[in-house]
Amino acid sequence: MLIRVKQKSTPAPSEIASEAEYQNRRSFIRSMGFVGASTLLGGTACAQENPPETRSLGPLLKSQYSTDQTVNSYADVTQYNNFYEFGTGKEDPYEYSGQFKPLPWSVRIEGAADITGDFSYEDIIQSHALEERIYRMRCVEAWSMVIPWVGIPLADVLKRFKPTSNAKYVSFETVYRPSQMPGQRRPILDWPYREGLTIEEAMNPLTILAVGVFGKSLPNQNGAPLRLVVPWKYGFKSIKSINKIGFTETQPATTWNDAGAYEYGFYANVNPEVDHPRWSQARERRIGGGLFDAKQPTLMFNGYADEVAGLYSGLDLQRNF
Amino acid sequence: MTLVPGKQQIRFIIKPIVFVLAMLPLALLCLRIFNIYGSGLGPNPIETVQDYLGIWGLRFILISLAITPAAWLIKKPWPIRLRRMLGLFAFTYCLLHFLAWLILDQSLDISAIISDVIKRPFITLGTLALLLLIPLAVTSTKGWQIRLGARWANLHRLVYPAAILICWHYYWQVKLDTIDALLYCAVLAALLGVRLWKRRRL
Numbered sequence: 001m002l003i004r005v006k007q008k009s010t011p012a013p014s015e016i017a018s019e020a021e022y023q024n025r026r027s028f029i030r031s032m033g034f035v036g037a038s039t040l041l042g043g044t045a046c047a048q049e050n051p052p053e054t055r056s057l058g059p060l061l062k063s064q065y066s067t068d069q070t071v072n073s074y075a076d077v078t079q080y081n082n083f084y085e086f087g088t089g090k091e092d093p094y095e096y097s098g099q100f101k102p103l104p105w106s107v108r109i110e111g112a113a114d115i116t117g118d119f120s121y122e123d124i125i126q127s128h129a130l131e132e133r134i135y136r137m138r139c140v141e142a143w144s145m146v147i148p149w150v151g152i153p154l155a156d157v158l159k160r161f162k163p164t165s166n167a168k169y170v171s172f173e174t175v176y177r178p179s180q181m182p183g184q185r186r187p188i189l190d191w192p193y194r195e196g197l198t199i200e201e202a203m204n205p206l207t208i209l210a211v212g213v214f215g216k217s218l219p220n221q222n223g224a225p226l227r228l229v230v231p232w233k234y235g236f237k238s239i240k241s242i243n244k245i246g247f248t249e250t251q252p253a254t255t256w257n258d259a260g261a262y263e264y265g266f267y268a269n270v271n272p273e274v275d276h277p278r279w280s281q282a283r284e285r286r287i288g289g290g291l292f293d294a295k296q297p298t299l300m301f302n303g304y305a306d307e308v309a310g311l312y313s314g315l316d317l318q319r320n321f
Numbered sequence: 322m323t324l325v326p327g328k329q330q331i332r333f334i335i336k337p338i339v340f341v342l343a344m345l346p347l348a349l350l351c352l353r354i355f356n357i358y359g360s361g362l363g364p365n366p367i368e369t370v371q372d373y374l375g376i377w378g379l380r381f382i383l384i385s386l387a388i389t390p391a392a393w394l395i396k397k398p399w400p401i402r403l404r405r406m407l408g409l410f411a412f413t414y415c416l417l418h419f420l421a422w423l424i425l426d427q428s429l430d431i432s433a434i435i436s437d438v439i440k441r442p443f444i445t446l447g448t449l450a451l452l453l454l455i456p457l458a459v460t461s462t463k464g465w466q467i468r469l470g471a472r473w474a475n476l477h478r479l480v481y482p483a484a485i486l487i488c489w490h491y492y493w494q495v496k497l498d499t500i501d502a503l504l505y506c507a508v509l510a511a512l513l514g515v516r517l518w519k520r521r522r523l
Contacts, residue, residue, distance in 0.1 A: 080364035088498035294428040
């Protein structure tokens with residue numbers, strides 16, 4: 001059993017944006033008399049007044065895969081998120097995830113593996129050493145950040161369940177809890193959120209199961225308590241708050257692909273040469289740069305080509321976007 | 322009815338008030354940019370500025386299109402006197418939105434701008450809408466009104482296709498959650514619909 005040690009020294013997100021600033025911003029919007037309809041329809045969620053504390057994760061291994069690029073601020077990483085389960089606005093996950101209870105947590109392992117069943121968060125994580133992985137994160141919306149994740153290689157976790165030779169793909173599912181996730185009360189996407197990888201992608205050493213950021217456990221808005229991070233793919237592949245992992249023989253259905261196959265492929269590898277039908281993917285905006293910061297060129301596989309290009313040799317990436 | 326304002330009241334009281342109100346969104350944005358008011362522009366300030374100016378452009382287009390039906394509703398012509406100013410504010414916010422995209426988002430990278438205008442349907446629509454609004458802003462003066470005579474009213478009907486393009490531009494730009502965009506489209510549809518309805522009845 002994991003004993004949750006709350007450390008008083010751990011800064012809460014509310015310490016980055018003070019309560020006063022936060023309240024002031026809402027009243028600004030209210031004073032203008034306009035609140036987005038999506039917010040209004042979001043239901044009864046109350047704003048995050050006392051965000052749940054995150055806990056320190058202790059000593060972390062360094063990784064050769066970490067980038068030395070400048071890391072984004074804690075506020076950037078925790079207050080500018082796409083996590084439609086908490087609303088479709090970028091600030092919604094920060095504001096409306098306060099009711100979510102990430103622990104206790106259990107993950108169902110199913111499909112083509114010798115060991116399947118329900119496992120607690122601790123069962124999954126405990127026997128592994130936590131690593132810090134500072135990765136670039138490139139959103140399909142053409143913005144990016146540099147985020148210091150804490151996690152474990154997904155391969156190390158998956159191997160413990162002894163996948164069989166039939167396991168060609170790995171599927172993932174986000175928890176469905178409309179009472180705690182106000183965004184799920186609207187049928188924006190076909191809940192629960194689903195993602196998938198080929199077994200080779202899942203076993204690649206870059207792919208991690210993340211449990212933290214900035215040396216602390218994941219805040220709710222970042223996918224607590226357990227999420228995927230696949231740094232060479234667009235951010236939507238890195239599914240959050242995972243409570244189901246399956247080994248499958250056929251390609252699993254994935255949420256954004258279902259929502260618009262023409263715009264979001266199964267692979268969703270970062271590729272500056274394959275544009276989104278409605279916008280260019282050639283350049284990206286690095287968050288945190290200020291008003292006059294120019295966009296920067298997007299790199300093939302988000303700059304991780306050396307590690308992953310081999311996974312796709314012979315595959316037509318224009319077609320399999 | 323005593324509620325009908327006279328020419329002087331419109332000129333010296335109502336117009337200045339409307340002017341100040343219409344400047345308010347821009348003023349508040351400036352205060353946010355310089356961190357005097359609110360909590361800044363957030364992690365993606367360029368997106369914030371661009372979206373903010375764009376949505377206010379659309380709002381002022383809708384507000385100026387609401388003036389004529391409002392005058393019909395109260396059966397008094399005086400609100401028409403506010404229409405030019407509101408229309409010019411609509412143009413100003415749309416132009417600032419376009420400039421924010423040009424300068425902040427694209428950093429004046431001409432080749433990227435041209436390829437975006439050609440290749441991205443929603444940007445094509447937005448650019449087209451702004452081009453339609455330019456002659457309206459230019460000919461908004463009394464002098465042009467006299468010079469163009471009857472053609473002036475015809476020319477200014479370009480605001481209808483421009484408004485449709487702007488709504489479409491907004492709708493197409495949204496990744497998935499289109500409900501806000503659809504609400505604006507519904508307001509525009511109502512404002513255009515009431516005109517068609519009125520014409521049929523005449």
